[in-house]
Amino acid sequence: DVKVTQSSRYLVKRTGEKVFLECVQDMDHENMFWYRQDPGLGLRLIYFSYDVKMKEKGDIPEGYSVSREKKERFSLILESASTNQTSMYLCASRDSNYGYTFGSGTRLTVV
Amino acid sequence: GIQVEQSPPDLILQEGANSTLRCNFSDSVNNLQWFHQNPWGQLINLFYIPSGTKQNGRLSATTVATERYSLLYISSSQTTDSGVYFCAVYKAAGNKLTFGGGTRVLVKP
Numbered sequence: 001d002v003k004v005t006q007s008s009r010y011l012v013k014r015t016g017e018k019v020f021l022e023c024v025q026d027m028d029h030e031n032m033f034w035y036r037q038d039p040g041l042g043l044r045l046i047y048f049s050y051d052v053k054m055k056e057k058g059d060i061p062e063g064y065s066v067s068r069e070k071k072e073r074f075s076l077i078l079e080s081a082s083t084n085q086t087s088m089y090l091c092a093s094r095d096s097n098y099g100y101t102f103g104s105g106t107r108l109t110v111v
Numbered sequence: 112g113i114q115v116e117q118s119p120p121d122l123i124l125q126e127g128a129n130s131t132l133r134c135n136f137s138d139s140v141n142n143l144q145w146f147h148q149n150p151w152g153q154l155i156n157l158f159y160i161p162s163g164t165k166q167n168g169r170l171s172a173t174t175v176a177t178e179r180y181s182l183l184y185i186s187s188s189q190t191t192d193s194g195v196y197f198c199a200v201y202k203a204a205g206n207k208l209t210f211g212g213g214t215r216v217l218v219k220p
Contacts, residue, residue, distance in 0.1 A: 031206065037152075043197075043210045050206065058207075088152055092208075099144045099201065100208055102154040 003027075006091050006103035013110050019078040021106050023091030031094040032074035034058075034066065036087040037105075043090065049074055081110045113138045117198055117211035124188045124218045132183040132214045134198030142201040143174050145183050148213070149194050157183070157196075188218045 007022040025032065033048040035058075045058030049068040063085060067075040074093075078085055091103040114137040124130055134143070145157040158165050158172040160181065165172055169188075174181040185192055198211040 033208070042212060045207065048206065056206070090152075090154060094208075097159075099142055099156065099159040100199070101156055102146070105152040105154075107152065 004091055004093055004101050004103040006089075006106050008106050009104065011106060011108045013078075013081050013108065015082060015110055017078075017081045017110075019081045019108070019110075021076040021078075021089055021091075021108070023074045023076070023103055024072050025074075025093040025101070026072065027093065027095065028071060029093040029095055030071070032068065033092045033094070033100070034064075034074070034076045035090045035092065036060070037090060038087050046076065083110050086110045112207075113140070113200060113202060113209050115198060115200055115209050115211035117196075117214050119214060120212065122214055122216045124185075124192075124216065126188060126190060126218055126220050128188050128218075129184070129186045130188065130216070132185070132196055132198075132216075134181040134183070134211055136179050136181075136198075136200045138202070139176070139179070140200040141203045143176075143181050144199050144201070144208075145172055145181070146197045146199065147192075147194050148197060154197070185216075188216075190218045190220055192216060193218045 004025045034046045035043045037043045047066040049055045065077045089106045092100045116135045142161045146154045160174045162176045169186045171184045195213045
């Protein structure tokens with residue numbers, strides 16, 4: 001089975017901090033994704049990457065950046081955390097035969 | 112963009128009951144997946160089912176791509192089936208997975 005690992009289940013950060021959320025997959029997938037999930041708004045795509053060093057903006061990229069230096073690792077960066085970025089963050093990788101696999105999620109609180 | 116609608120939005124079941132969840136989508140898609148989000152927030156992949164029928168234990172799913180809908184069947188429900196069930200569709204153009212609003216299921220003992 002594909003495994004997608006997110007480094008933290010819960011994080012509390014201060015406003016203005018630079019925050020790194022890490023995601024690692026173990027199946028050599030080319031495509032990786034970052035979503036955030038908020039009550040009433042569902043899951044929204046922030047960024048995705050289809051190869052090393054390649055990235056594309058999703059629906060809500062403002063305030064975020066990403067890094068993909070190695071195929072297995074896709075990092076989401078909050079350049080200057082704000083309270084409206086308090087959310088559940090979900091990473092996923094995609095396989096053409098089995099679809100998307102999601103990590104366990106990171107609940108980020110910005111105070 | 113593509114619209115994905117799930118029904119019902121909420122479902123309360125007595126343990127042991129059967130139920131059907133529905134997912135309608137507005138355009139042709141390359142793939143469809145059903146997920147279960149557990150109380151801790153993790154999205155568990157239940158089925159990858161662009162067309163046809165699949166079964167996994169007490170769960171089964173059917174997608175009729177030509178009519179743009181999919182059904183998820185839960186038989187002999189258990190309390191551990193509680194959570195939110197999401198349907199999500201994928202279109203290669205745009206490399207995007209679009210989620211429905213989910214069906215929140217509560218199974219009472």
